[in-house]
Amino acid sequence: MFNNALIQQFRDIVGAENVFDSKADRICYSYDATKQSFLPDLVVRPGSTADVSAVMKLASERNIPVYPRGAGSGLTGGAVPLFGGIALDMVRMNRIIEIDADNLTATVEPGLVVGEFQKKVEEMGLFYPPDPASNEFSTIGGNVAECAGGLRCLKYGVTRDYVLGLEVVLSNGDVINLGVRTLKSVTGYDMVRLFVGSEGTLGVFTKIILRLIPLPERLKTCNAFFADTMDAARAIADIIRNRVVPRTFEFMDRKTIECVERYKNVNISEGKAAAFLLIEVDGIEASVEVEMKKIVDICTKNGAYKTQVAKDEKERELLWSLRKAVSPALYQISPGGKINEDVCVPRSKIPDMLSRVADIAARHQVTIVSFGHAGDGNIHMNVLVDFDKPEELKRGEEAIEEVFKATIELGGTLSGEHGIGNTKAKFLHLECGEEEIELMREVKELFDPKGILNPGKIFDPSKQRVLSSLKEIKEKVPQYDER
Amino acid sequence: MKDKKDIVQEYTRVWAEEAHRCSKCGKCRSFCPVFLETGDEKMGTRGRLSLAAALAANQVAPTKEFLRSISTCMRCLRCTRECPSQVNFDRLIRAVRGALGRRVWRYQAANLLVGALLENRWMMDAAVRCGAIAQRFLPKGSARWVRELPFFYRGSAVTPRFASQPALRTHGGYHRTQKSRMTVMLYTGCVINYLYPDIAQSVIDVLNRGGVDVIVSPRELCCGIPAISAGDHATAKRLARHNVHLVRKFNVDYVVCACSTCTHTFMKDYPELIGEDAAAFAKKAMDVSCFIRNVLGLTAARTDVTATYHDPCHMRFGMNVTKEPRELIAQASRFVEMPCADKCCGMAGAFGIINHAISKKIFERKAAAVRSSGAQVVATSCPSCMMQLRGQLHDRGIAVDVVHTVELFRRGMIEKQKREK
Ligand SMILES: Cc1cc2nc3c(=O)[nH]c(=O)nc-3n(C[C@H](O)[C@H](O)[C@H](O)COP(=O)(O)OP(=O)(O)OC[C@H]3O[C@@H](n4cnc5c(N)ncnc54)[C@H](O)[C@@H]3O)c2cc1C
Ligand code: SF4
Ligand code: SF4
Numbered sequence: 001m002f003n004n005a006l007i008q009q010f011r012d013i014v015g016a017e018n019v020f021d022s023k024a025d026r027i028c029y030s031y032d033a034t035k036q037s038f039l040p041d042l043v044v045r046p047g048s049t050a051d052v053s054a055v056m057k058l059a060s061e062r063n064i065p066v067y068p069r070g071a072g073s074g075l076t077g078g079a080v081p082l083f084g085g086i087a088l089d090m091v092r093m094n095r096i097i098e099i100d101a102d103n104l105t106a107t108v109e110p111g112l113v114v115g116e117f118q119k120k121v122e123e124m125g126l127f128y129p130p131d132p133a134s135n136e137f138s139t140i141g142g143n144v145a146e147c148a149g150g151l152r153c154l155k156y157g158v159t160r161d162y163v164l165g166l167e168v169v170l171s172n173g174d175v176i177n178l179g180v181r182t183l184k185s186v187t188g189y190d191m192v193r194l195f196v197g198s199e200g201t202l203g204v205f206t207k208i209i210l211r212l213i214p215l216p217e218r219l220k221t222c223n224a225f226f227a228d229t230m231d232a233a234r235a236i237a238d239i240i241r242n243r244v245v246p247r248t249f250e251f252m253d254r255k256t257i258e259c260v261e262r263y264k265n266v267n268i269s270e271g272k273a274a275a276f277l278l279i280e281v282d283g284i285e286a287s288v289e290v291e292m293k294k295i296v297d298i299c300t301k302n303g304a305y306k307t308q309v310a311k312d313e314k315e316r317e318l319l320w321s322l323r324k325a326v327s328p329a330l331y332q333i334s335p336g337g338k339i340n341e342d343v344c345v346p347r348s349k350i351p352d353m354l355s356r357v358a359d360i361a362a363r364h365q366v367t368i369v370s371f372g373h374a375g376d377g378n379i380h381m382n383v384l385v386d387f388d389k390p391e392e393l394k395r396g397e398e399a400i401e402e403v404f405k406a407t408i409e410l411g412g413t414l415s416g417e418h419g420i421g422n423t424k425a426k427f428l429h430l431e432c433g434e435e436e437i438e439l440m441r442e443v444k445e446l447f448d449p450k451g452i453l454n455p456g457k458i459f460d461p462s463k464q465r466v467l468s469s470l471k472e473i474k475e476k477v478p479q480y481d482e483r
Numbered sequence: 484m485k486d487k488k489d490i491v492q493e494y495t496r497v498w499a500e501e502a503h504r505c506s507k508c509g510k511c512r513s514f515c516p517v518f519l520e521t522g523d524e525k526m527g528t529r530g531r532l533s534l535a536a537a538l539a540a541n542q543v544a545p546t547k548e549f550l551r552s553i554s555t556c557m558r559c560l561r562c563t564r565e566c567p568s569q570v571n572f573d574r575l576i577r578a579v580r581g582a583l584g585r586r587v588w589r590y591q592a593a594n595l596l597v598g599a600l601l602e603n604r605w606m607m608d609a610a611v612r613c614g615a616i617a618q619r620f621l622p623k624g625s626a627r628w629v630r631e632l633p634f635f636y637r638g639s640a641v642t643p644r645f646a647s648q649p650a651l652r653t654h655g656g657y658h659r660t661q662k663s664r665m666t667v668m669l670y671t672g673c674v675i676n677y678l679y680p681d682i683a684q685s686v687i688d689v690l691n692r693g694g695v696d697v698i699v700s701p702r703e704l705c706c707g708i709p710a711i712s713a714g715d716h717a718t719a720k721r722l723a724r725h726n727v728h729l730v731r732k733f734n735v736d737y738v739v740c741a742c743s744t745c746t747h748t749f750m751k752d753y754p755e756l757i758g759e760d761a762a763a764f765a766k767k768a769m770d771v772s773c774f775i776r777n778v779l780g781l782t783a784a785r786t787d788v789t790a791t792y793h794d795p796c797h798m799r800f801g802m803n804v805t806k807e808p809r810e811l812i813a814q815a816s817r818f819v820e821m822p823c824a825d826k827c828c829g830m831a832g833a834f835g836i837i838n839h840a841i842s843k844k845i846f847e848r849k850a851a852a853v854r855s856s857g858a859q860v861v862a863t864s865c866p867s868c869m870m871q872l873r874g875q876l877h878d879r880g881i882a883v884d885v886v887h888t889v890e891l892f893r894r895g896m897i898e899k900q901k902r903e904k
Contacts, residue, residue, distance in 0.1 A: 024548035027537050028530035033508050037533075045522075072524070073509035091522040115513070136513040327508075331568040335504055 002041045006062065010044055010086075013054045018045040018092070029087040032072040032079045034423055035337070035387075040067065040087035047092045049167060049175060049206040056204065057173030059086060065452050066171075068200040070111065070142030073134045075340055076421025078146060078199050082456035088204065090141050096120060097207070104212045105164060105181055110141025110205045127215040129156035129247075132417070133327070141205050147197035149417030154375030155247045155282075156213075158417065160196045167207035168195060171448040181209055194443070199419050200454040202447045216247075216282035220292040221316045224304040225273040229253070231303035232275035233351045236374055238298045239279075244291045248280035249375030250323050253354060256371040260322055263329035268322065270306070277304075277374065278323050326371055334367075336386025339396050341424075343407040344378040344416030353379060356406045364399040366392070378416035404430055420458045428460065494578045495539050501575040502536035505529065506568045514561045516827040520844040525552040528562040528572055535579045545587055553579055555838055557831035558712055559796040574755075580714030590714060598718035601705040602725075608649060611677050615645040643678050643870055650680030655701030658687050666696040667774070668735045670726075670749075672742040673705050674866035682866060685890045686741050686771055692896055693779045698733055706745040709832065711752055723757050727764045737778065738764065741771045741889060743798035743865040744832070751801060770798065772864055772888050776807040783815040783895025784902055790816040790891060791858035793849070793872065794825045795865035808864050808888045815895025821856035823848055830871035846875045853883055860884045862891045 002021070011019045020026065020043040031037040041064075046052045059066050065085030072079050081087050094111035101124055108117060115136040118128050131150035132138060138148070144166070149158045165179030179185070179192040195202055226232040232251065239246070252260070254274045261267055269276065277299070281291045296307050310316035330338060345353045354370060361368040361383075372379040381403060385396035404414055404427050414424055414431050428437060441459060445451070455461070511528035512518055518527030525534065525548065534552050537543040553576070562572040584590045600607045650671050667690065675682045687697050707722035726749075730738055740746040749768035753761035775781050790812050798804045805825075812818050829835060829845030836842075853861055853876065861872055861883055872885040 020548075022546060022548040023543050024534055024537075024546055024552060025525055027533055027543060028524040028552075031507050031533065033506065035507050071509045071512055072507075089524075094522075113513070134509070137509045137511075328567040328569065331504070331506060337506075 007042060009058060010042065010055065013058070014044055014046050014051050018047065019043070020045075026087075029069065029072075029089060030081065032074045032077060034075060034077045034080070034421070036077050036080050036422075038081050039084060040081035041084050043087045043089055045089045045092050049169065052088070052169045052204050052206050053173045053175050055086070055088065055173075056169050056171060059452060060172045060450060063450060063452060065455050066204075067454050068141070068145070068204045070139035070145070071113070071134075071137050073138045074142060074146060074421060075342070075418040076146075076415070076423045078419055078421045078454070078457060079142075080422065082422055082461065085452070090139065090204075093206065094139075099124065099126070099212075101126065103181070104214075106210045106212055108140055108208050108210065110139060110144070110208060112140045114138055114140055114143055121212055122215055125215050126212045128162065128210060128212055130159045130162055140208055140210075144196055144205060144208055145198060145200050146419040147417065149373070149376070149378060151250065151373065152247045153373060153378070154249050155245045160193065162211045163192055163196050163208060164211050165209035166192055166195055166205055168203035169206055170203045171450065171453045175206070176203075179209065183211070197419065199421065199457050201444055201457055202453065204453075216284075218285050218288045219247075219280060219282050219316065220288040220309070221248075221278070221280045221319050222292060222296060222299075222307055222309040223319050223322070224277045224279070224296075224299040225269050225306040226275040226277070226299075226302075226304050227272050228303060229275045229351050229354055232277055232374075233348070235277070235299045235302035235304065236350075237348065238302060239295055242294055242298060244281065244294055246279045246281045246291075246295070246375065248278065249373065250278040250371070251350075251374035252276040252323070252326065252371040253369065255367065255369040256326060259329045259333050259369060260325050263332055264322070264325055272305070276322070278319060323371075330369065330382055330384070334382075334384035334386075336388060337384075339383040339385060339400055340418075341381045341383075341400060341403065341414075342372070342378060342416045342418045343381065343403065343412055343414060344376065345407055345410045345412030347375070347377040349410040349412065350374060350377060350379065353406065353410055353412070356410075357381065357403060360399050360402045360406070364395045364402075366396050366399050368399065368403075373416075376416070377412070401427070422456050422461065425456070425458060425460045428458065494582045497574060497578040498535050498539040501570050501572065502532050502539075504568050504570045505532045505566075507533075508567065510565070510567060511562050514565055516559060516561070516829065516845050517555050517557060517841060520841055521555075526555045528556075528566070528570075531556060531579075532570065532572065532575065535575055538579070538582075545583060550583070550587065553583065555834075555841065557796075557827065557829075557834045559827050559831060560800040561796065561827075564800040577711060577714075577716075577752075580712065581716045582714070584714030584716070594710070594713055594715035594718065597709060597713060598715055601707070601710060601718060601722060604651075604702075604704065607673075607705075611645055611649070615647070618644060643873065645677055646680045648680070650676045650683040651699065651701045651703065653680060654683050654687060655699050658691055658697040658699070660691040660694055660696060662694050663696045664694040665737075666698060666733075666735055667737040667739050668698045668700065668730060668733055670703055670706075670738050670740045670745060670768075671699060672740060672745040672866070674870070675742060678870065679866050679887070682741050682887045682890060685887065685893045686739070689775065689781070689889055689893050689896060690739070690779075692900075693775070693781045695779065697739075698735065700729055700733070702729055706748040707756075708744055708748045708752070711748070711756070712832065716756070719752075720756050723753050723761060727753065727757070727761050730764050730767065736767065737769050737774060738767045739769055739771050739774045741864070741866070741887060743770060743795040743802070743804075744867060746770045747797040747801040770802065770804055770807075770864065772808040772811055772892075773804060775889070775892065776810055781892075781896065782899065783811070783892055784899035785814065786816055786894050786898050788816045788860050789819055789858045790860040790862050791819050791821040791853070791856045792824060792888070793821075793828060793861055793863040793868060795863055795868045796827055796831075798864055799825055808862070811888055811892045811895075812862050815892045815898075816860065819856055819858055821852045821858065821861075823852040826852070828868045828871045828875075830867050832867055835871055842871070843875070846871065850875060850879050850881060854881055858883065860886055860891065862886050862888045864888045 029043045067081045069079040090111040093109040095109045097107040099106045132148040367384040383396040385392045515527045524530040707719040710719040829842040
């Protein structure tokens with residue numbers, strides 16, 4: 001299908017230097033952080049909305065699947081070109097178009113790296129709160145498409161809460177503008193919300209209008225160690241009941257603490273911690289002092305056997321270093337791989353969830369470490385398995401399926417922030433009813449009747465109706481799977 | 484001697500281990516200097532790793548694009564230092580290039596030529612001599628600079644002039660002082676030898692003033708980094724053995740070096756190349772700033788200049804040295820920290836010449852940083868970085884002096900002696 005004439009047409013649109021068709025190049029756009037790998041036929045790097053529109057128009061005429069791609073740091077396979085076609089790399093569209101300090105809004109292009117944007121607005125005394133741990137490299141476009149969360153959700157919410165408007169290119173190349181530049185608006189349906197978290201299946205974002213807030217003046221950070229998970233849970237509830245809303249409320253379970261301490265070769269928990277909390281408040285000087293005092297008191301009252309409050313920036317970094325070491329520590333302890341899930345349960349159900357997980361892990365003989373954002377009930381569960389041992393991998397996957405079921409039973413959701421992608425598509429039915437899924441499919445078909453936008457994501461590919469037009473392509477594409 | 488098949492297997496094992504460790508998180512996109520400028524996934528750590536794995540699995544051939552990916556790594560060591568999954572990318576890239584050196588004829592030819600030059604001092608001297616003569620016929624850019632050779636070095640409008648006499652010829656020998664506390668060997672390295680013999684002069688002077696006898700052996704050969712980086716491990720091994728044996732002949736406790744890349748090669752690459760043999764040498768090798776600061780504890784008086792410091796990658800990410808050079812500079816001048824001091828200058832030896840366009844782009848950040856720092860002098864601890872800083876700053880019309888840390892420190896020492904009189 002991709003003959004030279006067709007490739008030339010794409011070259012004419014974006015310039016020859018922005019179309020890659022060599023095997024080596026295609027391999028480099030075949031994966032994301034899930035380590036899956038499927039070769040695209042072509043990599044196209046548009047530089048403007050007009051480019052994207054022309055690319056989509058041509059792709060739609062020729063029935064070519066298109067996979068929008070940010071940094072490829074997604075954890076559910078969102079950017080992976082499952083059925084071949086075009087990997088649409090947004091990296092060139094990375095400008096900050098405008099920062100409006102008076103109205104507290106910013107207009108940016110989707111390929112902009114989140115961390116760079118945060119740095120820029122913070123220099124101006126402004127604040128863009130969504131803060132996924134991947135902020136240094138993931139893009140705003142990817143964040144909006146996955147509705148990224150991060151470490152500050154309890155107080156500040158998630159990406160969704162900061163997207164005011166979008167410029168979107170639809171699958172046929174039409175450009176539409178959604179949303180507003182104002183904080184309020186009830187003009188028609190809230191289409192922006194529909195597109196946030198759409199995982200590249202409804203349209204390609206080409207401009208994003210974001211809401212900003214003033215940068216909080218002061219930060220105050222502490223940590224607390226508990227010998228009993230229930231105590232920690234009570235402390236969390238108590239803090240919020242006492243009308244303190246920390247910006248960050250991170251927790252780690254016993255296994256995570258062990259991993260991290262072994263990795264950093266320290267013994268801060270004195271070997272008896274079942275739960276670790278990292279709490280951070282922000283605001284004006286006077287308020288953070290009072291709030292921090294309250295927090296420490298409440299933790300101690302609820303049985304924390306050790307608390308530490310950072311006195312300066314250096315100590316703050318020290319406290320954070322434990323939390324930040326989680327990822328590398330896990331890699332070191334489980335070099336063969338890990339299945340990473342991010343289920344979310346109502347905050348009060350965290351202890352229930354953790355005890356169920358312990359039970360599931362024991363039954364399936366796998367190690368599961370849990371840590372995450374206690375304030376919003378979002379738990380990152382990592383099943384440590386060696387991908388090269390099929391038997392171990394199978395046990396891990398079975399455990400995950402049970403974890404999902406337990407999550408739903410406790411009134412939770414399959415994914416707090418990483419999205420469904422293709423890795424969780426087969427579990428979607430656990431949470432959403434048949435009718436709901438059907439409705440979502442119809443929405444998808446409305447925007448993308450040919451089903452060329454990011455096929456195989458969110459909905460179970462084996463059941464995806466619109467996919468029939470792609471069947472032929474799927475068989476022709478040589479698949480390249482690293483595992 | 485291992486036979487060829489063994490070597491290939493060895494490489495494949497290294498590949499499997501390192502590529503497997505990569506979680507494909509994408510964090511390297513935030514620090515790989517080449518990726519940051521090109522935005523091209525194949526020119527970032529993650530892409531290079533994936534391609535290496537694909538080559539080992541016979542899923543891709545060493546095509547033009549493949550070689551572009553592998554050859555545009557500067558070996559700046561950031562990824563090896565900062566990757567959360569602790570991928571030792573440097574080990575991988577050395578192995579990959581080693582395998583390519585065997586398979587790709589262009590590499591083979593280049594390695595043959597470069598190997599011959601590196602291993603035979605007289606050939607290198609002769610080649611540089613020819614270069615020096617050729618430079619005379621070029622239009623002059625300014626008194627200190629020679630205009631570019633159109634097809635040879637396009638990275639900057641100016642290249643440094645080759646020294647009229649290499650440092651090993653003018654400074655080879657035993658430099659004694661009166662009240663000697665110890666004897667060390669100074670390894671000059673090729674860039675200092677052929678381009679900046681003044682640095683060797685300064686180092687000898689500072690060490691002599693500090694009561695240290697200095698040996699400079701005219702028989703030293705290149706540390707081998709060009710060969711390692713080009714994948715010519717056989718030549719690199721021979722060079723390593725030569726230097727290790729040379730040092731063994733002199734009974735010294737330290738081998739001091741003013742080029743951070745050579746020092747790093749001795750400390751980290753030699754043991755991997757030739758094993759046990761290099762262990763003693765690797766322990767003796769020390770960067771000159773660390774030696775002056777930590778072993779000698781010399782002091783200087785503050786001169787009337789404002790200076791800043793540029794971290795050479797091999798120093799910061801390879802040896803984790805950041806403090807000592809800054810302390811020396813702070814003694815000898817008004818020290819100001821510039822933003823992005825740890826950002827790469829983009830030279831990386833031959834990289835800056837072959838990939839001059841990327842190199843120039845990488846320097847852009849550095850230029851802005853130097854400008855905003857308000858410093859009159861930029862000091863650094865690597866002659867290769869100096870070359871880039873001088874050329875690129877000159878090109879942009881930024882009138883800032885570029886010196887080696889030790890040269891600046893020497894001025895401070897002289898100032899101190901003047902005041903004491
Ligand atoms: C170490 C690590 C830590 C992480 N921590 C967090 C965390 O704390 N919180 C969190 O929420 N996530 C986290 N993530 C997951 C990931 O970083 C986020 O999902 C992020 O939003 C993905 O951004 P990206 O630019 O890499 O997008 P990609 O992975 O490239 O793509 C993700 C999805 O977005 C779509 N997309 C990208 N650009 C566009 C566009 N312009 N228009 C339409 N669709 C588009 C793609 O098609 C795909 O479906 C983490 C990942 C890693 C590796
Ligand atoms: S930072 Fe390390 S683990 Fe992450 S993609 Fe790069 S090399 Fe792989
Ligand atoms: S060594 Fe430097 S240039 Fe090479 S991949 Fe690593 S970070 Fe990039």
